[in-house]
């Protein structure tokens with residue numbers, strides 16, 4: 139048995155999830171579903187990042203205690219993922235006592251081994267990004283992703299000797315060209331690692347910020363939110379002693395957005411190295427979803443699509459499909475309601491929905507809704523069978539490279555081919571010709587069986603609709619991977635008519 143471990147970012151719970159969050163989570167969920175379908179023992183982790191200034195500030199603004207505020211918002215995320223068919227196996231909360239225990243133990247271990255020391259720090263701090271920033275990163279006096287400029291701060295902080303791990307990190311990236319994908323992000327970090335990166339402040343004075351995990355040996359400080367949050371990738375596995383950690387960790391792939399690339403490379407790689415944890419297997423870095431104004435989609439700019447409203451309007455599966463098809467992973471791109479509607483109407487209703495509706499209607503009309511027994515195959519069917527049999531491995535290769543949109547595209551190209559096959563075989567003409575009865579059986583069977591393979595291939599992307607399709611096809615209603623041709627729909631079983639994707 140092979141174990142696979144996929145994580146989403148652990149989201150700040152200062153607001154409801156927006157489409158950018160959904161983009162990362164839906165990608166991670168689809169990846170995990172494919173891996174599960176193939177038979178890997180797969181764990182998907184998501185969760186809530188609940189400490190730090192950002193949350194404390196948001197709680198204060200809504201006149202709530204941070205814990206009550208975080209409880210409420212964490213629940214919003216749990217519910218949003220349920221609505222978007224994102225099904226995590228674990229939902230970590232950084233306020234959970236089990237997590238805090240792991241953070242305390244890691245801090246103590248690093249302090250005792252001399253990896254953490256106390257010093258005065260003065261620098262520019264971005265509350266938006268929850269980290270100290272350098273002058274070089276600022277554009278017009280602030281980080282491009284922030285609303286407000288960073289503030290100057292001087293305070294005693296505990297520091298982690300991140301700089302001491304720089305050479306090791308650089309070598310790691312040079313030795314593992316696939317560690318960070320797509321490659322432009324690896325190159326960006328390699329360039330950064332050519333120059334000193336400094337040490338990492340891992341604490342905040344409690345007189346400024348109380349909302350955090352206490353530094354175990356010094357009650358005057360709490361843990362820096364990123365040091366806490368990154369460890370939430372290992373704490374739910376029972377790090378360091380539980381078998382789940384040994385089983386799942388070696389296969390870990392983190393799915394993140396490019397805004398948190400530095401923290402997931404400089405911070406996290408050096409932390410794991412210092413703790414003796416193996417580096418992650420892969421970091422999948424997405425670009426940003428942009429609003430129709432071309433700016434990074436965010437709640438504060440109000441330029442976003444609400445994922446829950448979009449799911450209500452267009453259907454959750456059309457939304458999931460659009461998220462992976464419309465913006466290639468790793469690149470920036472715009473998603474608006476109009477774009478979702480177009481994907482729904484064209485790809486899903488016109489191509490896939492129409493193929494299913496026609497095939498099912500013809501089976502009803504010409505064969506009393508019963509799946510016929512196929513007779514002789516000719517070159518056209520042979521081509522379809524070859525394609526259906528080859529697709530699972532093509533799809534899987536793309537999925538492993540996080541090219542989920544390309545994987546879905548391959549299947550949708552097959553759907554287009556099948557629509558062409560309907561047109562060229564003209565079942566309606568065959569039905570009029572008493573000598574063409576065997577041929578009609580073959581054509582209808584081929585279409586039904588091909589649709590069944592499509593339903594399996596796209597199930598991870600559109601779990602609800604593809605299950606519905608299997609039920610219409612009279613099949614088990616349970617997705618299977620790599621079903622050999624001839625073992626999907628059963629001759630003699632009954633199909634039903636239905637509209638999978640109502641057009642808008």
Ligand code: MSP
Pocket residue numbers: 147148149150151157158159161162187367368393394395396397398424425426427428434435436
């Ligand atoms: N809490 C940290 C992550 C800690 S991980 C140990 C954090 N949270 S966040 O809620 O601000 O956002 C996390 C992620 O949401 C981003 O990295 C990105 O994956 C996703 N996105 C937020 N806005 C986005 C877009 N507009 N477009 C695409 N994804 C973006 O940072």
